[in-house]
Each structure stands twice: as C-alpha cells, then as structure tokens.
Amino acid sequence: MATNPPKPIVVWITRRSWVLAVFLFEELGLNYRIKSFRFDDVKKSPFIDVNPNGRVPAIQDPNTDITLWESGAIYQISSLLHRLTYTTLKEKHQCNQWLHFQMSGQGPYFGQCGWFQHLHPEKIPSAIERYASEIKRVLGVLEGVLAAKPATARWLVGDKMTFADMAFVPWNFRLSEVLVQPWDEVWAGMPHRAMEIRARLMDEQGLQWNGVPKGIETFTEYEAKIAARET
Template identity: 70%
Template sequence: MTANASKPIRVWITPPGPNSWKTIFLREELGLNYEIKAFRFDDVKKKPFIDINPNGRVPAIEDPNTDLTLWESGAISQYLIEEYDLDKRLAYTSLKEKNLCNQWLHFQMSGQGPYYGVCSWFQHLHPEKIPSAIERYADQIKRVLSVLESVLVAKPADAQWLVGDKMTYANMAFVPWNFRLSEVLVQSWDEVWEGTPHVRAWHERMIELPSWKRSMEHRARCMDEQGLQWNGAPKGIETFTDYEVKIAAGEDTTAKE
C-alpha cells in the first residue's frame, strides 16, 4: 500500500535539469498527490524560492501533511519512501537490502550526477572548448556505467536490479541523467551504451514505465510554457552561458520567437 498525501505536496522545480525529474518520477511511480511549482531559472536565487531552499537549487518540496520543507533530491527520495511507500514496493525493510539501496542512492548523488553534470557543462555550456576536460569527464561517465554494468551482469537474468529482485528508488534515481546521455556525450544512443548492454537494458526497462512517460510529458509542458530550448536557455538566446550573463545583468530573458 502507498499512503497518498491527502493534501498535495508542492514540488519546486526549474524544468531543464535532471534532478527535478528524479523527484517527479518517484512521485508518479508512488501515485502521490502532488503539484508542480515550475519557475524560471532566473529566479532560483531569489525570493520566494530562496526562502524554501537557501542554497538556491532544485528540487525542493513542501509537504503540508507533515509540515516539512525539504531540499536535496536524495533526501527527498528517502523521505518519500519512508513516509509514503508503506508496503515498501520500491524499497526493502531488511537490514542488508535497505542499506544497499541507500548506498546506491549515494553513489548516484556523488558519482553519477556530478560527473554527468560537469561533463555536460564542458561539452555544451563552458564558453570555450577544453578537450582535456571533456575527455576526463566523459571517461568518468564511462567509469560510472562500468560500475553499474559489473553489478548488473552478475545478476540472474530475471532479476537484474541493483538490489534484490525488484526495482527500487535507488534504480530510479539513475534514470534522469542516463536519459540525457546522448546529449551529454554527443553520441548516438547505441554509442553511449557500448560495452554496457546490461545497463542499457536496465535503463530501457525503466523509461518504458508509464510513470516515467508521464514525468517527461510534464517536463515537455513546463519547458514549452517557459519557452525553453533543450539546453535550458530561452529561445532567442544562443547558449546557457549567455543566459547566465543576461540574468546577472538583470536583462529581460523572456523567450524571443
């Protein structure tokens, strides 16, 4: 049984980045009552959001059912599982499996997310191309994928999940960044998975879930409402770096057709 929040949980996001969709994906899979508060990246360091998260990063949540405001995507994932996944459909209660799920969530936050994000920055957003930096972080992405492959390849064919024999929140946490691999590495979908067929199969099982497809429908709607390009910059602004310069200068960044 999943405990559905009687009052909707407010989820603060800026649409482009992957971390917000880690939170939305989990909510959709749990069938929780929630509302999306999507706002512009321009305002991530301003009130009212800075009162929600003084670090000025998304996602963050406000849960009126427990009177809790929480930020950091990993902390939010653990909270949702503990508070709302009563039957532990996406988690375990046994000591070993519970802590292994926590281990993989931390690996996603400390390994996958930062390396993928920095690679994406140097690949697409840094004002000058630095081949050595791009190569270093692309290699780190491949290393993260190889770690996942080494675990999944050792699993029985009918139970290829990171922990135990079912999908957990720990598996789900990796989906949003892996979904962006073609963009991050500037490679075809087949190329990014070379040497990691078990990771590809694992990932592709999850992106076929209705909960993920609904999450991406929400993303597409939010991006369209804000007039954003794939890289998060408004239409009419060439790069995300230009976008940040305009924000710092206080210029109008409303999407230009």
C-alpha cells in the same frame, strides 16, 4: 509523510529535473503538484527561500510542514513509506549505499561534464575528457553489477526496483545530451538496460530519445509548436 497526503506536496522543478518528480511521485502514488519555473530563476526568490542552495528539485509538504531539497533526501521518502525499498537490514543499507553512490559518483560527474560541454565559456578538452571518462566508468560499475544478476532480477538491490535504481535514471536519461553523442553510441557495450526497451517504444510512437517528436530539432522549436497549438 502520509501515502495519501490530503494537501498536495509541492514539487519545485525546472524542465531539467522533471524526471524525479514524475518518476518518484507517480510510482509512490503520492498526491503532488508540480511548481515548474524557469531554470534562470533557480538562484532567485521565491525559490531561493525554499532551497537556500538554489538547486532543483525541492519539495514542500504542507501537511507536515517539511521542506526538503537534495534529490537523495527526497528519494528517502520511499524509506519512510516502506515503498520502493526494503525493510530488511542488509537490503536497506544496500539501497542507501547506491543512493550515496548516485549522489557522489553519478550526479556530480554527469553535471560537471554537462557544464564543461555546454556552459563553460572556454572549451577545455582535458576537463571534458576527465568527466566523460568518469561517466563511462560509473556506467561500467552499474553495468557490471546488473549483468551479474539473473535476467529476471536486474535491479541494483534484491529482486525488485527500488529507489536506488530510480535515482540513476534522471541523469542516464540525459546521457546523450551530456556527452554530446547519439543515443546508440553512449549506450554501446551496455546491453542490460531498460533504456533499449524505452528507445524502441519511443521510436514506435514517433518520438526521439528526448521525448520530442521526430522531425523537430530543438526544445525551443518544440515549445513554440506546443504554444501555437494551445493558442
């Protein structure tokens, strides 16, 4: 995968997975094109022909004929490009370790919590509690490690941002939605985080935590407003 691929890498996303694409591909400065589609269509053609597991994100690089799915595999592009990573042995393995923890420890628990909170046909409090407490535990692990680092280098590995830090952002960004709790509450007790700065900047710009302008309650309402503006 070249830094400046002549043909754009196609990034398949639904609204739920935009963060990875924007964050990783923008940070790497890669030539890419978003192929956004409806979440309801993840298990249908044409997406299922790209990712037989029917989950976003997935990417297709027409320059190398590489198709990749699983966000962990996509983050490894950083390693290939030697960007947002380390090339030293210890740090390289540490980046890998945190990525594995994200894939096995953060993603599935956050995902299941979201499922039992929002999509499961029955309300099963014990399942919600189990996953919500795992979320808090995982956040505690990250917090403990970051809090022990010097204030100028609060990154999971070494003293700079790597793909390991980035991998945790998309789910953390949706924490309020997953736990069905206000933004301030879900982050209580976790002071060492860029999210605080983000929240302040968003607030100054008249935006809510999810990027929707203040005064607009739902994404549906927001989409309708945007559509009305575009017509």
